Structure formats: structure tokens, C-alpha cells
Amino acid sequence: xxxxxxxxxxxxxxxxxxxxxxxxxxxxxxxxxxxxxxxxxxxxxxxxxxxxxxxxxxxxxxxxxxxxxxxxxxxxxxxxxxxxxxxxxxxxxxxxxxxxxxxxxxxxxxxxxxxxxxxxxxxxxxxxxxxxxxxxxxxxxxxxxxxxxxxxxxxxxxxxxxxxxxxxxxxxxxxxxxxxxxxxxxxxxxxxxxxxxxxxxxxxxxxxxxxxxxxxxxxxxxxxxxxxxxxxxxxxxxxxxxxxxxxxxxxxxxxxxxxxxxxxxxxxxxxxxxxxxxxxxxxxxxxxxxxxxxxxxxxxxxx
Amino acid sequence: xxxxxxxxxxxxxxxxxxxxxxxxxxxxxxxxxxxxxxxxxxxxxxxxxxxxxxxxxxxxxxxxxxxxxxxxxxxxxxxxxxxxxxxxxxxxxxxxxxxxxxxxxxxxxxxxxxxxxxxxxxxxxxxxxxxxxxxxxxxxxxxxxxxxxxxxxxxxxxxxxxxxxxxxxxxxxxxxxxxxxxxxxxxxxxxxxxxxxxxxxxxxxxxxxxxxxxxxxxxxxxxxxxxxxxxxxxxx
Ligand SMILES: Nc1ncnc2c1ncn2[C@@H]1O[C@H](COP(=O)(O)OP(=O)(O)OP(=O)(O)O)[C@@H](O)[C@H]1O
Ligand SMILES: [Mg+2]
Numbered sequence: 001x002x003x004x005x006x007x008x009x010x011x012x013x014x015x016x017x018x019x020x021x022x023x024x025x026x027x028x029x030x031x032x033x034x035x036x037x038x039x040x041x042x043x044x045x046x047x048x049x050x051x052x053x054x055x056x057x058x059x060x061x062x063x064x065x066x067x068x069x070x071x072x073x074x075x076x077x078x079x080x081x082x083x084x085x086x087x088x089x090x091x092x093x094x095x096x097x098x099x100x101x102x103x104x105x106x107x108x109x110x111x112x113x114x115x116x117x118x119x120x121x122x123x124x125x126x127x128x129x130x131x132x133x134x135x136x137x138x139x140x141x142x143x144x145x146x147x148x149x150x151x152x153x154x155x156x157x158x159x160x161x162x163x164x165x166x167x168x169x170x171x172x173x174x175x176x177x178x179x180x181x182x183x184x185x186x187x188x189x190x191x192x193x194x195x196x197x198x199x200x201x202x203x204x205x206x207x208x209x210x211x212x213x214x215x216x217x218x219x220x221x222x223x224x225x226x227x228x229x230x231x232x233x234x235x236x237x238x239x240x241x242x243x244x245x246x247x248x249x250x251x252x253x254x255x256x257x258x259x260x261x262x263x264x265x266x267x268x269x270x271x272x273x274x275x276x277x278x279x280x281x282x283x284x285x286x287x288x289x290x291x292x293x294x295x296x297x298x299x300x301x302x303x
Numbered sequence: 304x305x306x307x308x309x310x311x312x313x314x315x316x317x318x319x320x321x322x323x324x325x326x327x328x329x330x331x332x333x334x335x336x337x338x339x340x341x342x343x344x345x346x347x348x349x350x351x352x353x354x355x356x357x358x359x360x361x362x363x364x365x366x367x368x369x370x371x372x373x374x375x376x377x378x379x380x381x382x383x384x385x386x387x388x389x390x391x392x393x394x395x396x397x398x399x400x401x402x403x404x405x406x407x408x409x410x411x412x413x414x415x416x417x418x419x420x421x422x423x424x425x426x427x428x429x430x431x432x433x434x435x436x437x438x439x440x441x442x443x444x445x446x447x448x449x450x451x452x453x454x455x456x457x458x459x460x461x462x463x464x465x466x467x468x469x470x471x472x473x474x475x476x477x478x479x480x481x482x483x484x485x486x487x488x489x490x491x492x493x494x495x496x497x498x499x500x501x502x503x504x505x506x507x508x509x510x511x512x513x514x515x516x517x518x519x520x521x522x523x524x525x526x527x528x529x530x531x532x533x534x535x536x537x538x539x
Binding site: 048051054077086088101104106144 | 307308310311314315317318319384387388389390391392393394395396397398399400535537538
């Protein structure tokens with residue numbers, strides 16, 4: 001499989017603190033990779049290492065199959081990025097800000113107007129950024145990241161400070177970039193709801209450790225594994241299940257089963273029916289992705 | 304690549320009033336002489352020191368102090384442009400080498416200081432002509448006293464650029480800068496080995512060129528130390 005980003009035991013230590021601990025991130029081409037983690041998990045630190053802004057304490061980063069430590073400049077030509085809060089020169093206009101970056105890429109002049117249009121800032125192109133709202137500054141940062149027509153976009157909490165319609169706009173833009181141009185996107189967030197709408201794969205980081213990495217579908221499956229049973233005489237039914245070695249919980253007349261395959265569940269139902277119980281309901285508890293994410297991160301911090 | 308970076312550096316200086324500062328420094332130095340000669344012309348005549356040579360010495364007495372002050376202000380100006388919203392992280396994620404970023408900052412500063420030194424030479428000459436001394440104009444001395452201090456001040460430039468780019472909090476560079484300005488002001492009372500003395504062109508051998516050589520050698524040394532530190536540091 002061809003990975004656009006591949007890290008190997010990527011680690012960053014600040015003094016005694018392990019901010020990032022042995023990450024093996026793998027991002028296939030064309031994916032929108034949601035990089036999720038609570039505040040202080042190590043997302044920004046990881047992103048800084050992916051861009052060569054910070055040197056890893058140990059481990060390696062490969063982007064486009066090239067070693068970042070050796071071919072940083074070649075790699076960065078194909079990356080657009082936005083790290084943490086937007087950076088800008090307040091005394092320059094939006095256009096001039098982009099010009100400082102365009103010059104270094106050597107991108108064509110028209111590209112500035114293109115990206116300003118893409119993020120909806122054409123009207124204020126000639127205004128000083130000093131007076132921009134946070135959302136406008138964020139858009140400017142996104143515009144800057146698109147100047148070089150990148151193959152890989154690395155965006156650290158890009159919807160920070162945007163209003164709901166702005167968030168939807170950016171989300172649609174990113175989806176479009178991935179769909180039309182096959183751009184690979186890494187987008188970090190501490191909000192699952194944000195990633196859920198856009199990502200095709202997910203990596204969850206907590207306290208510097210990557211605790212989950214798979215497709216968003218797998219994460220959804222992971223979050224829907226609880227089956228609730230309502231039967232007559234439920235407490236006795238629960239005891240029966242326990243005595244047969246089924247892992248079941250009992251609470252408020254409801255028997256709940258977690259981590260079971262479809263076949264296992266069929267087996268449990270058959271068992272109850274054969275023993276004369278009436279089954280009123282078999283329900284899947286829709287645990288939200290949000291709950292799953294919280295549970296994952298709290299489990300990880302419990303260790 | 305350096306060419307593009309320099310263009311970008313000058314773009315960033317737009318609307319920052321930096322050109323006014325570059326003008327103000329040498330203008331300030333010469334205006335002090337305007338006051339001096341306005342008030343004491345009779346006295347100079349009486350002492351028999353109303354001539355070009357003495358005038359050039361008078362101007363050059365203030366140059367080192369103004370130069371060090373200018374270096375401190377310009378470098379923290381340049382650093383504040385990137386530090387204000389931490390544009391370092393944006394710039395250094397672009398496909399450019401870090402040494403070229405550092406070199407372009409240094410070159411920009413040096414360029415501004417060369418302009419300031421040239422203005423100093425021009426202003427000194429013009430006011431000198433206005434004063435209508437009787438002897439010949441010492442062109443070489445005017446140029447020497449306008450540019451030697453700059454070369455002798457390169458170590459201070461290197462030091463200020465280094466600390467103001469690698470340290471996000473500008474408290475330390477400003478403190479070091481202020482101490483430097485005071486030392487430059489007291490140049491005749493401090494030991495020869497202190498870099499802040501060098502722009503005064505004073506030393507125990509009475510050979511101004513020595514300060515220029517030391518300035519170039521140590522200046523290049525500090526430049527490289529600063530650049531290597533800048534390259535190796537993590538960007539926050
Ligand atoms: N330059 C630094 N020096 C020391 N510690 C740091 C530095 N940068 C980050 N850290 C520490 O590393 C840990 C991870 O920080 P990081 O900024 O990567 O988290 P994050 O996941 O981006 O959080 P957030 O959602 O708040 O942006 C934190 O505990 C932080 O205090
Ligand atoms: Mg962060």
C-alpha cells in the first residue's frame with residue numbers, strides 16, 4: 001500500500017515529558033485523515049514534526065515515500081499547512097500576506113486571487129489583516145496553505161474560530177479537494193463531530209499515544225457494539241446467560257451484551273427462546289462516536 | 304532563493320516606518336552638531352578648532368552610540384515582525400533552507416545600516432559645507448568615520464539578531480541591547496575586549512583599523528554561531 005505519510009515510532013520528549021510517544025501514523029493516498037485527541041494530546045507536536053519544524057527525539061517521518069530528515073525541501077514543495085493559530089503580518093493586506101508566501105513557492109501571480117476566491121476573501125483582499133475577524137484570519141491561513149497546489153494538506157484545527165456556516169464551507173472545500181484532485185488531507189481536531197463529517201480514516205491520540213487508527217467505518221462499528229435485550233423474567237434470564245458463560249450485564253430489567261458478533265447474539269437469542277423466555281425487544285444501543293472517543297481517551301488515560 | 308527571500312523581507316517592512324528610522328539615526332547625529340555649532344561657533348573660532356578635522360571628530364563621537372542604538376532597535380523590529388503572530392512556523396514550513404532565512408534577515412539589516420551610514424556621510428558633508436570651514440574637505444575621513452564603526456559593530460549586530468530570533472520573549476534581547484547602548488556610550492572607559500567598545504574605533508594602540516578587523520572577524524563568527532543555533536532549534 002502506498003502511504004503519503006508514514007511515521008515510524010515517532011517520539012518527542014520535552015524535558016521529562018513524553019509529548020508524543022512512538023507514533024506509527026499511516027495515511028494512504030487520497031484519504032482525509034482525522035487526527036483526533038483532547039487538548040494537550042500531542043497533535044500539534046506531531047504536526048510540527050511532520051513539517052520539519054521540530055526535530056523528533058527518535059523515530060522517523062516519511063512523506064511521499066521520502067525521508068523527511070533527508071529531503072525536507074523537496075517534500076515541503078508539495079505540502080500546504082496550517083499550524084495552530086493562524087500566522088499573518090497584521091500590517092500587510094491579505095493579498096500582500098499571500099504574496100510573501102507565493103514568492104517563495106514561485107507560484108503564478110493569479111494563484112493568489114484563486115485562493116482568495118476559494119476561501120471567500122476576495123472582497124477584503126486589499127484590506128489590512130489587522131482588522132480581520134478570527135474566522136477571516138483562519139480563512140487566510142487556509143488560503144495560504146493552498147497557494148502551491150499541494151499534494152498533501154496538513155491542517156491543525158482549521159475550523160477554529162469559524163462560524164457554523166464557515167465550518168460547513170471549509171468542510172465542503174476539503175471534501176472537494178480530496179475528491180477532485182486526489183489531495184491527501186490530515187486534519188486535526190479535538191471534536192469528533194467535526195472529523196466525523198469529513199474524515200475517511202481516523203487516528204486517535206491521547207497523552208502522546210496513538211490509541212486507535214483505522215477507517216471511520218471501523219470506528220463507527222466499534223461504537224455500535226452494545227446490544228440491549230428486553231425479556232420477561234429478565235433477572236432469571238440474565239442468571240441463565242451468566243451460567244452458560246455469556247458475558248452479559250444487567251441493569252433496570254435490561255440485559256446488555258457488548259463486544260459480540262452477530263452469530264454470538266443469534267446464539268444468545270436462541271438460548272433464551274429454547275428456555276421458554278419471551279423476547280420483547282432486541283435493540284442496538286447507538287453509542288455516539290463522541291462517546292466512543294471519550295471512552296477511548298479515558299481508557300487510555302486510565303492505564 | 305536568497306534574492307526572493309530578500310524581496311519578501313523588504314515587502315514585510317512596508318508601512319512599518321523603518322525607512323524613517325533609517326533616516327532619523329544619521330539625521331539625529333548631525334543635528335546634535337547643528338546645536339553644538341549653533342551654540343559654540345564663537346568658542347571653536349576662539350580655540351582655533353573651527354575646521355573640518357575637528358568637525359568630523361565631533362560627529363564621530365556620537366556615531367557609535369547612535370549606531371548601537373540603531374542596531375538594537377532595527378533587530379528587535381525585524382524579529383517582532385515574525386514574533387508578533389509567530390510567522391516563523393509558517394515561513395519555516397515553506398520549502399526553504401533555514402540558513403537562507405537567517406542570512407536574508409541579516410542581509411536586510413546590514414543593507415538598512417549601510418543606507419544609514421551613507422546618509423550619515425552625506426549629512427555630515429552637507430552640514431560641514433554649510434559651516435564653511437576654511438580648509439579642504441576630508442572626504443576620506445568622512446567616509447571612514449561613517450563606515451568603520453559599522454564594520455566594528457558587526458559582532459553586536461550578530462548578537463542582537465541571534466538572541467532576538469531564537470528567543471520569543473523580547474525582554475532579554477532588549478535588556479542586552481540597552482546594556483550595550485550604555486556600554487557604547489561609555490566606550491572610552493571600558494576594556495578593549497568588549498565588543499560594544501569597538502565602534503568607537505578607540506584602542507590602546509590608537510589604530511582604528513584594528514577595530515574594523517576585529518569587528519569583521521568576530522562578527523562573522525557570531526553570525527555563524529547564531530545561524531547554526533537558529534537552524535537546530537525547534538520552532539514553536
Ligand atoms: N515547546 C514545548 N515545550 C515544552 N512542552 C511542550 C511544548 N510544546 C508542547 N508541549 C507539551 O506537549 C504536550 C502536547 O502538546 P500539543 O500542543 O502537541 O497538544 P495538542 O494535542 O495540539 O493540544 P491542543 O488540542 O490543546 O492544541 C502538552 O503537554 C504540552 O504542554
Ligand atoms: Mg494543538
